[in-house]
Amino acid sequence: MTSEVRTTAGTAAGVTGPVIEVRDAGIRFRRNRRGRRSFKDLFAGRRRRLRPDEFWALRNVSFTVQPGEAIGVVGRNGQGKSTLLKLVAEVVLADEGSVSVRAGVAPLIEITGGFVDDLSVRDNVYLTAGLHGMSRREVDERFGEIIEFAEIGAFLDTPYKHLSSGMKVRLAFSVISRLEEPILLVDEVLAVGDRGFREKCYARIQELLDGGRTLFFVSHSERDLRRFCTRGLYLDRGELVLDGPIDEVLARYAADTGH
Amino acid sequence: MTSAALQAPLRERATGSRRYRQILWLLTSRDLRVRYSTSALGYLWSILDPLVMAGIYWFVFTQVFQRDVGEEPYIVFLLSALLPWMWFNGAVSDSTRAFLREAKLVRSTKIPRTIWVNRLVLSKGIEFLFSIPVIAAFAIFGGATLTGWVALLPLALVLQAVLTAGVGLIVAPLVVFFRDLERAVKLTLRFLFYASPIIYSARDLPEGLHFWAAFNPLSGLFSLYRASFFEAELDWLLVGISAAVSVLLLAVGLAVFARTERAVLKEI
Numbered sequence: 001m002t003s004e005v006r007t008t009a010g011t012a013a014g015v016t017g018p019v020i021e022v023r024d025a026g027i028r029f030r031r032n033r034r035g036r037r038s039f040k041d042l043f044a045g046r047r048r049r050l051r052p053d054e055f056w057a058l059r060n061v062s063f064t065v066q067p068g069e070a071i072g073v074v075g076r077n078g079q080g081k082s083t084l085l086k087l088v089a090e091v092v093l094a095d096e097g098s099v100s101v102r103a104g105v106a107p108l109i110e111i112t113g114g115f116v117d118d119l120s121v122r123d124n125v126y127l128t129a130g131l132h133g134m135s136r137r138e139v140d141e142r143f144g145e146i147i148e149f150a151e152i153g154a155f156l157d158t159p160y161k162h163l164s165s166g167m168k169v170r171l172a173f174s175v176i177s178r179l180e181e182p183i184l185l186v187d188e189v190l191a192v193g194d195r196g197f198r199e200k201c202y203a204r205i206q207e208l209l210d211g212g213r214t215l216f217f218v219s220h221s222e223r224d225l226r227r228f229c230t231r232g233l234y235l236d237r238g239e240l241v242l243d244g245p246i247d248e249v250l251a252r253y254a255a256d257t258g259h
Numbered sequence: 260m261t262s263a264a265l266q267a268p269l270r271e272r273a274t275g276s277r278r279y280r281q282i283l284w285l286l287t288s289r290d291l292r293v294r295y296s297t298s299a300l301g302y303l304w305s306i307l308d309p310l311v312m313a314g315i316y317w318f319v320f321t322q323v324f325q326r327d328v329g330e331e332p333y334i335v336f337l338l339s340a341l342l343p344w345m346w347f348n349g350a351v352s353d354s355t356r357a358f359l360r361e362a363k364l365v366r367s368t369k370i371p372r373t374i375w376v377n378r379l380v381l382s383k384g385i386e387f388l389f390s391i392p393v394i395a396a397f398a399i400f401g402g403a404t405l406t407g408w409v410a411l412l413p414l415a416l417v418l419q420a421v422l423t424a425g426v427g428l429i430v431a432p433l434v435v436f437f438r439d440l441e442r443a444v445k446l447t448l449r450f451l452f453y454a455s456p457i458i459y460s461a462r463d464l465p466e467g468l469h470f471w472a473a474f475n476p477l478s479g480l481f482s483l484y485r486a487s488f489f490e491a492e493l494d495w496l497l498v499g500i501s502a503a504v505s506v507l508l509l510a511v512g513l514a515v516f517a518r519t520e521r522a523v524l525k526e527i
Contacts, residue, residue: 029525090369093521105369113367118293130285131368133278 017102019183019214020065020088024097027083028054057083060097061240063233067103067182070215072229072246074253080238081218085109085185088216103214104133104181111172117161121152121171124160128175142178149204150174151197170197177204183214202227222250282370283378290382306390309345313337316458328459330489332401338394339488340457340481343415346387347423347477348448353379354427355434355441362527372520373513376427380420398488408486408493415483422476422505428512432519435526456481460492473497476504 031053058080065071073081086092087099089107114128125146129139147153150170155163163171177184186205205228209215219225225232225246232249234242242252295301317334320326329336357375358365365375398405434440455477456463464472472478479494479501486493 027525091366092524095521107367110363110367113363116289116364119289123289127285127289131282131364131370133282135281 018064019067019101019103020063020216021100021102022064022087022097023062023099025061025087025094025099026056026059026096027087027092027094028056030054056238058087058235058238061235061238062097063240063243065214065216067214068212069231070209070229071217072225072232072249073216073218073235074220074225074232074249075235076257079235081235082109082187084233084235085187085216085218088183089185101183103183104179105183105185106132106176106179106181107185108173108176109185109187111176112168115160115168115172118159120157120159121163122156124171125175128172129179132176132179132181134179146171146174146178149178149200166194166197173201173204177201177208182212183216184208185216187218188220225250279371279374283374283381286374286378287382287385290378291385294382294386302389305386306393309338309341309390310393313341316341320458328463330460330492332397332403335394335398335401335403335488336460336485337458338397339485340455342387342390342394343419343481343484344452344455344457344477345390346383346419347426348452349386350379350383350423351426351430352445352448353383354431355444357427357431358435358523358527365524365527372523373428373516376431376516377424380423380427383423384416384420403488405487406490408490411483411486415480418483418502418505419480421509422480422501425505425508425510425512428516429508432516432523435523436519451475451477460485461494461497462491473500474504476501476508480505 061080061084073084075081083092085107086109087094088101089105089109090099090101091107091109093099114131115124116127119127125143126136126139129142129146130136134142147156150167150173152163152167152171152174155167160168184205202224205215209228215228217225217228229246232242232244232246233240234249234253236256242249294305300307313334316337320328321333326333354376357379361375365372397403430440430444434444454472455475456472461469461472461478461482473496479497479499482492482494482497483501
C-alpha cells in the first residue's frame, strides 16, 4: 500500500524528497477476459508465477519524480502508458514492486467516468469533487469558477446524460483541474473537444505548472510534449526503455518508430 | 483565475477516517436522494414492501391456519424481525452489484474500496430506521407495550451493521469473478428467510434444531430486536453466538476483500 501523507502546499517548497516513487513495479493482466477462474487463483497471492493466459503490462519499472517536474510518457499504443498512469493514480494496484505517491493526485484519466448519468450537472460537480476529497464548502467556493470554465452555465439542472460529449469533457476537465492537488495526471483526454477549448485546457495546465504542480503527461503529440515537459519516459513492451530529457526521449522514440 | 490564487497554500484536506466518513456519507446521501426524490411515493415504497409481506403472513397465520408460534400481537412480533430482515436482505443482495453497477466510478477514483460495500449497509440501515414509525404505529394500535430491553436497540443496530458489512465484503468482490454467485446469493437469502426466526420464534423450533439454529447469527440478532416488545424472546446465549459469528464474518470479509482487491480493480 502507499502512504497517505498529504502535503498542505502544492508548491515545490511544501514537499521534500520525491513525490512519486516507483520501484520495480509490475502489473499483469489476463489476455482473455472470459478465461476460466478458480477460487484457488484468487487467493494464490500476489507473487505467484505467471499463468499461460496472462501477460505483464508493465514490469521492472523504476523511477522517482521530484516536486514540480513535468514528465511526458511516450510509447506506441498498448505499451503500458495508460497503465502506468493508472498505477500512479492508484486506481489499479501493482502486482509486484511498489508505487508510492506522497501527495494528492488530480487524475485527468477516464475523467468522464466519475459522472452519473441521471444526476444533474450541479449534483455531479459536488459528487465528483467530493469523491476526490473536496469538502462541500470548498466546492461551494469554486462552483462558479468550475461552471464558468466549462462554459456550461445554462445546463446546471440538466441531467448529465443529456449533455453533448464535448460538454461532458469540458465539465470533467473543469472539475478535476480545480482539485488543487499537487500532482496532475493527464491522459489523452483532450483529443475530444474543439480547438478553442483545448487551447484553454492547455493554458490551464500551464498555469498549474507555473504554480509548482507536478505533471505526468501521456500524449502522442510531439508538440504538446515539448511544450509542457522537461523529462521523458519511454515505454516499450511494458518496460521503461529510456528515462531522460524530453528531447532525447523523443529522438529515440522517433528513431525506433522510423519517423 | 489569477496565479496568486493558485500559489496560495492549500487548505488541509481531510485525511484518514474523516475522509472515509465524508465520502461514505456523500455516496449514501446520493443513494437516499435518488430513492426518495425520483418518485412521488418515495418513502411509501420503501415501507410498502415489508407491509405487504407482513400483511400476507399475518393473514395466513392468523386467519387461515391455527397459529401456535410467535406472540401476541402477531403483527408486531412479525414486523420486529421482518424490518431488520429487509435491511440485511437489501444490503446483501445489493452488494452483489456493488462494483459492477458503479464500475466507472470505482475505476476512476482511489477512495478506500470498502466504501462501495459499506455505503449499502449504511443506506439500507437508514431506511430501516425510517421504517421504525411503522412498527410503532402497529404497537400502539395492537396494544403491545415496550419493555426495558428497548435500551438494547443500539446494540442490535451495531451487531447487524457488523454482520451485514461482513457478508457484503465477502460477496461483493467474489461476484466480480463468479457472476453465478449473484443468483446463488439471492437463492440463499430466500432460504435464509425461512431458516431464520422471522415468522416464528427461535423457541418454536423442534428440540433437535436448537443447536444448529444458534449458529445462524440472525437468530440472536432478531431475539435482541424482539426483546423490545417480548421479554421472553431474549436469549443471551443466542445473542452471544450471534455476536461472535458476526465479528468472525467481518474479519473474514475484510481478509477476503483485501486479498481480492487488486484482482477486482483489474477485472471491472
